[in-house]
Amino acid sequence: MTFDYLKQHSSYLTSIGFNFDTLLTPNHCDTSLILLASHSNIKQLQKLILLHDSQADASSESEWVHVGDFKGKPAMEIIKDGNTSFVQNLPEAEYVVAKYMHLKLSALMKGEKTPEVQIVTTEEGQRNLITEILKQKCAWHPMLGMPSHPVKLLSDFTPLQNTHTIFSTVWTSLNAPQLLDKKITLAEIIKKVAKGVVFCRGDLFAHLLGDRVQDEIEIDGIKIKDFRGLYKVDQGLLTQLEEKAKQ
Secondary structure, three states, X not given: OOHHHHHHHHHHHHHOOOOOOEEEEOOOXXXXXXXXXXXXXXXXXXXXXXXXXXXXXHHHHOEEEEOOOEOOEOOEEXXXXXXXXXXXXXXXXXXXXXXXXXXXXXXXXXXXOOOEEEEEEOOHHHHHHHHHHHHHHHHOOOOOOOOOOOOEEXXXXXXXXXXXXXXXXXXXXXXXXHOOOHHHHHHHHHHHOOOEEEEEOHHHHHHHHHHHEEOOEEEOOEEEOOHXXXXXXXXXXXXXXXXXXXX
16 A cells, blocks of 8 residues: 555545554565564454655665744644634744744855745644744845745645755644644654655654654754754854954
8 A cells, every 4th residue: 555545535435343563674674574573463464554665775764854833832732813722832933933044044154155045834833933933033134035945834844955944743632633643744744754854743653663763953063952952052143143243
C-alpha cells in the first residue's frame, strides 16, 4: 500500500477497524527481517502497512528538538474565533522564528549567500502565528526580512532542493483527533524534511524516534535550551553586524 493511498484513506481504514503499523525502511534494509522482528504473530502481518521510502536515508540530516511548556503553562492553546478553533503553540512558533533569524544572520556574518528557508507546520492557527511573529521581528529589518517562501501547511508543502526546512509539529492531545495517525504524520515529516530542524513535543515522539529527539541544540559551541537562548545569540550577531555596517 502506497504512502499517498494511506494518507488519503486513513480515516476510512481506521473506521473499519484496520489497525496498522508504519515502518520507514531505507533501500538497503531486508524487509523480510523487519517483518519478522516487528510481528511474530502471523495474524498481525495481515494488518501491516510497509512504507518503503527511498528518501529515508536522507532524513538523517534533520534535527528533532523538544519544546516544552513556557512559563509553567501548557504549550498548546485553542484560540476560538466564532465557531472556529485554532491550535497554536507559542514557544514552537518563537523557536521557529529564532532559528530563521539565526540562519540569516550567521550567513551574513560569514559573508555567505543567505540560505533558502521554508517554514512548515501542521496547523492553520500555527501558520498564522508564525507569520505574525515574522512580521513583528523580521519584516521591517533590512538584515532579516521575511522568508522568500510563505509559511506552508504540511499538506501543501513540496520540498525544494538546497533549501533548509524549519518545521513546527504542533502536536498534543488537543489536536490529535483532527490529524492523521501519529506514525503517518511522522512518516510524512521524515519524508519531506530531509535537511532542517523539527520542533516538537518530545515526549509524544520519543517512542518512535528514541534519542533522536534532543532537549537542546548546540550552535557555535553554545547549548541552547529554549527559544529565549537562541534569541540572545541572534541579538549578539545582529549587534555585531550593525556595528560593522557603521564602520
